[in-house]
Amino acid sequence: TFSVNPVNSTLDVDDAETVYGESVEVNVTYEGATGIAAEIDGKNLSVKDNMIVIPDDLDAGEYKLTVTTVPDSNHVAVSKQATVTVNKANSTLTVSDVTFDYGQRGTANTTFTGASGIVAVVNDLGAVVEINGNVITIFNLTAGKYRLTVTTVPDANHEETTEFADVTVNKIDSDVDVAVPVIYYGTSAEVIATYDGATGIVAEIDGKNLTVKG
DSSP: OOOOOOEEOEEEEOOEEEETTOOEEEEEEEESEEEEEEEETTEEOEEETTEEEEOTTOOSEEEEEEEEEEEOTTEEOOEEEEEEEEEOEEOEEEEOOEEEETTSOEEEEEEEESEEEEEEEESSTTOEEEEETTEEEEESOOSEEEEEEEEEEEOTTEEOOEEEEEEEEEOOOOEEEEEOOOOOTTOOOOOEEEEESOSOOOOEETTEEOOOOO
């Protein structure tokens, strides 16, 4: 009499790479088996023919995929491991442009995902930037054009993202008040003017320039 011992089934498993939030299929080839079983961290995975479906709920990182054959009557089960890499996804970010008048405050509305918050800066050292949730408030700027830079503070599964927005501070009208006294023929008089938002004043009567002091 003699006996025929079963032999090992054969198994090859490819490494796989995906991005957080996306599933991926891993190709497997085998012989001497009726199928395969697969798991990651003790969690059984779905198998379609010779394809293993890696779910989209894995956190970013590197995992060991363990695959085992389901042998036929002439073969013995074998197991192999492969590496599954889940890369971080980009966080998303939108930022609105900002326009406001000198002396006022401007706001930029943002939306973001994959982040716990945002940081923001304006390209002027005197600018004051405040963040409340997804709203950015900007003030203490002179009239002109500036750039707002906003960056996400990503969570563990995402990379940071930076977006830019235009900041426009409009000029406003300067103020002037004039106190005109009663002037009698043949005499001169001083007219007192007070002003704000200007470096000085000019004056004329009927196209004739007048002398300004102070």
